[in-house]
Amino acid sequence: MLLLAWPLALTNLSQVALLVTDTIFLGHLGEIPLAAATLGGNLHFIAMALPFGLAFAATAMMAQEKGRVRGHMREMRRTFRQACWLGVLVYIPIAVTLWNSGPILRATGQDPSLADAAQTFTRAMMWGLLPFYGFMLLRGFLSALERPRAALWVSLAAVGLNAVLSYALVLGGFGAPSLGVLGAGIASATSNAFMFVGLAILVSLDRRFARFRLAGRFWRADWRRMAELTRIGLPIAGTMLLEIGIFSGTALVMGWFGPAAVAAHAVALQVASAAFMIPMGISQAATARVGLAAGATDPLGVRRAGWTAIGLAAGFMALTATLLFLLPDRLASLFLSEEFADTRRLAATLLMVAGLFQLADGVQVAAAGALRGLKDTRLPLLFAALGYWGLGLPIGLLLGFPLGMGPLGIWFGLAAGLAVVAVLMTLRWRKLAFLRA
Structure with missing residues (x-):
C-alpha cells in the first residue's frame, strides 16, 4: 500500500x-x-467535482479490469477512451459556469469588487x-497498473514552473508586468496543461504503457461502458461536490464576516488541504488495491487493502x-506577514480547530477510496x-451567528460534520468487507 500510496500522495501535494x-x-x-x-x-474546485468523480470511477473500473487479467488491455483502453469522451462533454457547461462566476458570487452576497476579481481568476483558471x-485519467491508468511515479515527476516539474510563472505574472518578477490575480490564474492553468502534456508524452514513450494504445480507435463509442462510468462516477462526483462544497460554502459564509475572515479561512484551508493530500493518496491507492483484489476475486486481499x-x-x-x-502561529506566519497581524491570529485559531478534524478527515477519505x-x-x-x-453546516451557522462564535463556530461545524461522515463510511466498509469473508 505504501509503495503505491507515496507517489500518489506526493503528486497530490x-x-x-x-x-x-x-x-x-x-x-x-x-x-x-x-x-x-x-x-x-473555491468555485473552480466545485466545478471540478464532476470531472474528479468520473476520473475516480475510471480508476476503479480499470483496476478491476486489470485484476481480472484476461483481456485487461482492451478493457482498460475502452474505459479510458469513454472517460475521455465524458470529460469533454461535461467540460462545456462547466466552462460556461466559470466564465460567469462574477454574477454567481454577487448573488451569494459577496462584495462586488471581490466578485469581479474572483471572476478574473476563474476565467484564466x-x-x-x-x-x-x-x-487525472492518465494518473488513474498508471495507478491501476501500480506504476504512479511518472505522474509524480511531472507534477513536481509543474510546481517549479508555476512558481516561476507566479513570480513573474503576480509580482512582476523578471521584468514581466504584474497581473495580480489574473497572473495567478494564467500560471496555474499553464501548469495544469503542462502536467497533461508531460504525462501523455511519458506514457507514449514508455513501452510498458504504450502497448495499451490508449488513443487507439478513439472515435469508437462504447455506450454500455459510458453508462457504467456515469453510474459509478456521478455518486462519487456528488460526494466530492458535497465535501468541496461545504468548504467552499464556508468560504462564502466567511465573506459575510469581511475580507480578513476570508483570508484567514484561505490560509487555514491551504494548510489543512496540504495535510489531507497524504490520506487522499492513500485513498487512491486503496481504490486501486481493492479494485485489483476484487477483480481477481480475492476477498482476503480486499479486506487487507481497505x-x-x-x-x-x-x-x-x-x-x-x-x-x-503545537505550531499554529508558525504555520500562519508562512502566509501572512506582521502587517496583517489580526488576520494571522485568526488563521492560527482556525488551524487549531482544523487539528480537531484531522483524524476524521483521514479515516473518511480512506474508507471512501x-x-x-x-x-x-x-x-x-x-x-x-x-x-x-445535514449536520455540519447547520451546526456551524448556529455557532457562528446566533451563538456569536463567528468564523471559529463555522469551523467547529466542519469538524462535527467530518466526524459523522468518518463513522458512517467506516461502518459501511466494515459491512462490505465482512460480507466478502
Whole structure:
C-alpha cells in the first residue's frame, strides 16, 4: 500500500503546492487579491467535482479490469477512451459556469469588487481544467497498473514552473508586468496543461504503457461502458461536490464576516488541504488495491487493502493534528506577514480547530477510496449529504451567528460534520468487507 500510496500522495501535494504558491504570492499583494483568488478557487474546485468523480470511477473500473487479467488491455483502453469522451462533454457547461462566476458570487452576497476579481481568476483558471482532467485519467491508468511515479515527476516539474510563472505574472518578477490575480490564474492553468502534456508524452514513450494504445480507435463509442462510468462516477462526483462544497460554502459564509475572515479561512484551508493530500493518496491507492483484489476475486486481499489504508490514513492524520495544535502561529506566519497581524491570529485559531478534524478527515477519505474500489458509491453520497450539509453546516451557522462564535463556530461545524461522515463510511466498509469473508 505504501509503495503505491507515496507517489500518489506526493503528486497530490504537488497539486496543492500550485495553489499554495499562488496564495503566498498573492498574500504579498494584500487581503483583497488573496480573498478574491480564494473565492474564485473555491468555485473552480466545485466545478471540478464532476470531472474528479468520473476520473475516480475510471480508476476503479480499470483496476478491476486489470485484476481480472484476461483481456485487461482492451478493457482498460475502452474505459479510458469513454472517460475521455465524458470529460469533454461535461467540460462545456462547466466552462460556461466559470466564465460567469462574477454574477454567481454577487448573488451569494459577496462584495462586488471581490466578485469581479474572483471572476478574473476563474476565467484564466478554466482553460487548465480539461487538461487537468486528462492528467487525472492518465494518473488513474498508471495507478491501476501500480506504476504512479511518472505522474509524480511531472507534477513536481509543474510546481517549479508555476512558481516561476507566479513570480513573474503576480509580482512582476523578471521584468514581466504584474497581473495580480489574473497572473495567478494564467500560471496555474499553464501548469495544469503542462502536467497533461508531460504525462501523455511519458506514457507514449514508455513501452510498458504504450502497448495499451490508449488513443487507439478513439472515435469508437462504447455506450454500455459510458453508462457504467456515469453510474459509478456521478455518486462519487456528488460526494466530492458535497465535501468541496461545504468548504467552499464556508468560504462564502466567511465573506459575510469581511475580507480578513476570508483570508484567514484561505490560509487555514491551504494548510489543512496540504495535510489531507497524504490520506487522499492513500485513498487512491486503496481504490486501486481493492479494485485489483476484487477483480481477481480475492476477498482476503480486499479486506487487507481497505483496512490497511484506513489505518495508515488515521495514523498520519494523528501526527498532523499534533502539529496543528503545537505550531499554529508558525504555520500562519508562512502566509501572512506582521502587517496583517489580526488576520494571522485568526488563521492560527482556525488551524487549531482544523487539528480537531484531522483524524476524521483521514479515516473518511480512506474508507471512501476502499469503497470506490468495490464500485460502492451511492451510500457514501448519502453519508456525505447527511454529515456535511445535514449536520455540519447547520451546526456551524448556529455557532457562528446566533451563538456569536463567528468564523471559529463555522469551523467547529466542519469538524462535527467530518466526524459523522468518518463513522458512517467506516461502518459501511466494515459491512462490505465482512460480507466478502
